[in-house]
Amino acid sequence: MAATESPERRSMGDRVYDAIFTNRLWRSIFRSGYPNTPRNQMLAVATNVFLHLHPTRIHRTHVKITHTFCLGGLSFFLFLGLTISGVLLMFYYVPSVDRAYEDILALETDVRFGQLMRNMHRWMAHGMVLTVLMHMMRVFYTGAYKPPREFNWVVGVVLLVLTLLLSFTGYLLPWDQLALWAITVGTNMVGSAPLLGEPNRFVLVGGFQVGQAALIRFYTLHVIGLPLMAAVFMTVHFWRIRRDGGLARPL
Amino acid sequence: MAAAQTQPVAASRAVEARKRRQREEELLVWPDLVFIEFISAVLFTVLIVALAVLVDAVLLDRANPAVTPNPSKAPWYFLNLQELLLHMHPALAGVIVPTIALIALGAIPYYDNTAEGQGEWLSTPRAWLNMYVGAGTGAIGTLLLILFDDAQHAKLWEKVTGTAWPIPALRNLRAIQNDIPWPKSWTKVPLGDKVLRIDLLGLPKMHLDINIPGLLVEQIIPVSTMIGLPIVLSIVCWKAKIAQTKRDHMILQFSGFIAVYVMLTIVGTFFRGEGLALVPYTIFAEK
Numbered sequence A: 001m002a003a004t005e006s007p008e009r010r011s012m013g014d015r016v017y018d019a020i021f022t023n024r025l026w027r028s029i030f031r032s033g034y035p036n037t038p039r040n041q042m043l044a045v046a047t048n049v050f051l052h053l054h055p056t057r058i059h060r061t062h063v064k065i066t067h068t069f070c071l072g073g074l075s076f077f078l079f080l081g082l083t084i085s086g087v088l089l090m091f092y093y094v095p096s097v098d099r100a101y102e103d104i105l106a107l108e109t110d111v112r113f114g115q116l117m118r119n120m121h122r123w124m125a126h127g128m129v130l131t132v133l134m135h136m137m138r139v140f141y142t143g144a145y146k147p148p149r150e151f152n153w154v155v156g157v158v159l160l161v162l163t164l165l166l167s168f169t170g171y172l173l174p175w176d177q178l179a180l181w182a183i184t185v186g187t188n189m190v191g192s193a194p195l196l197g198e199p200n201r202f203v204l205v206g207g208f209q210v211g212q213a214a215l216i217r218f219y220t221l222h223v224i225g226l227p228l229m230a231a232v233f234m235t236v237h238f239w240r241i242r243r244d245g246g247l248a249r250p251l
Numbered sequence B: 001m002a003a004a005q006t007q008p009v010a011a012s013r014a015v016e017a018r019k020r021r022q023r024e025e026e027l028l029v030w031p032d033l034v035f036i037e038f039i040s041a042v043l044f045t046v047l048i049v050a051l052a053v054l055v056d057a058v059l060l061d062r063a064n065p066a067v068t069p070n071p072s073k074a075p076w077y078f079l080n081l082q083e084l085l086l087h088m089h090p091a092l093a094g095v096i097v098p099t100i101a102l103i104a105l106g107a108i109p110y111y112d113n114t115a116e117g118q119g120e121w122l123s124t125p126r127a128w129l130n131m132y133v134g135a136g137t138g139a140i141g142t143l144l145l146i147l148f149d150d151a152q153h154a155k156l157w158e159k160v161t162g163t164a165w166p167i168p169a170l171r172n173l174r175a176i177q178n179d180i181p182w183p184k185s186w187t188k189v190p191l192g193d194k195v196l197r198i199d200l201l202g203l204p205k206m207h208l209d210i211n212i213p214g215l216l217v218e219q220i221i222p223v224s225t226m227i228g229l230p231i232v233l234s235i236v237c238w239k240a241k242i243a244q245t246k247r248d249h250m251i252l253q254f255s256g257f258i259a260v261y262v263m264l265t266i267v268g269t270f271f272r273g274e275g276l277a278l279v280p281y282t283i284f285a286e287k
């Protein structure tokens, strides 16, 4: 158990805190007490697996909202939100050309909060493409791609591609006219590449035109393949931010 | 924890040059950062729920392979590529340009590897200037090229003077192929089957014929434009002392790229209607 300290003057509030935060149940979960002293605050960050993505201290300029506009964090936040709403949507959706469209209709009319869930998933998806692009611009204009952060910029470019692919594969799933033809136009672009284009398009679509084979491929990529890859690259991205000495600042 | 801060870090110019950490300049992540993150997460949750309550996601008719909507459009973030597709060979617009653009994007830090302007918004002396020049040139240049390829200059001429556009070959890009009396033999120059030896891969022999005017219009002119104009921009700005350092040129080019990207997306999204003609258009009219 990590050693903790208490503030010097114990007020009524501190006593209440102690009753809540120094009992065995709390301690079994969080190790340190409530983060009300500098030491406990650092322990709270350092001993928690999620908060440990952060360092315990951070340069004051990086706390200014106008430095990052929270854009990388928001991209991650949207990714998490998309995962949660996406799992809920999966309960009601079967990736079959005979059912997919009807499932979406049923989601909108029969399922409680179904329309809301679909809307949230859709808007967060569009939002994430935007925040990732804007995050890239903020990183560029703050000159944060410079050594030693070159490789993290490259990891970022991979994340940008993955984000676009995630959104693109999801676009087909409602199986309406918008979906079918957007994916047809998009995959035809792939097909136009010299020599390997057509074979690639064939593999992607699983046939000569967008049909059941394409739907199941896009679905599988959308719900498991690409999210896993994105999660892996995000892990590397966040790890590298720490390893590269936190966010960039003037030398 | 303490160990993590004193560990030796890989010797790179930037890391070596870093000053010792100044504790008094640092804040504690809990509460200073964690609270900002928490508040912005709450704010955005509210925003997204509000948006989702107010605006429904689009759902058109059931997919029907027999009915092609006019226009058919890719998702909005690919409409920039679809817009390019209207002006050049599909292999170029659909695959080669985006691939090269992504590689170039990834290569930025390997070209601009100085510490200049690091860690602060547009902090070098000519940063803002280069951003404005790059973005302005990119946006206006893209718009002009699109208007040219749509023969807007010829249409304007005809409207104003009441006479036909005098140089048919410069009506738009395709006119260079169609309205110049190219020698017949140029449209089919046989290169034989020795150029692309796909027979070595076990595929049937390929006889390659090239159509010089077609090649010019679909590939040579677009490629020279996309590579040439940024180079000209950098040279002009260098001579004019607008862009002097690597970081200056990088800001110039990146801003230009973003502006082109945004402009192509806007035109592709809002100004391509039936038959992908250049007219105002909105997806919401579909429903």
Ligand code: HEM
Pocket (backbone or CB within 6 Å): A068, A070, A071, A072, A073, A074, A075, A076, A079, A132, A135, A136, A139, A142, A144, A145, A149, A152, A153, A154, A155, A156, A157, A159, A160, A163, A234, A237, A241, A246, A247, A248
């Ligand atoms: C799914 C996409 C992405 C996520 C979730 C993500 C997340 C983050 C987060 C949370 C940060 C911390 C600072 C901040 O919020 O700005 C960050 C920093 C950074 N990101 Fe990303 N990012 C993504 C995509 C990108 C892209 C597309 C690029 C560039 C092409 C990029 C390059 C960087 C770099 C170089 C840093 C370090 C910035 C600094 O030192 O100031 N990231 N990212």
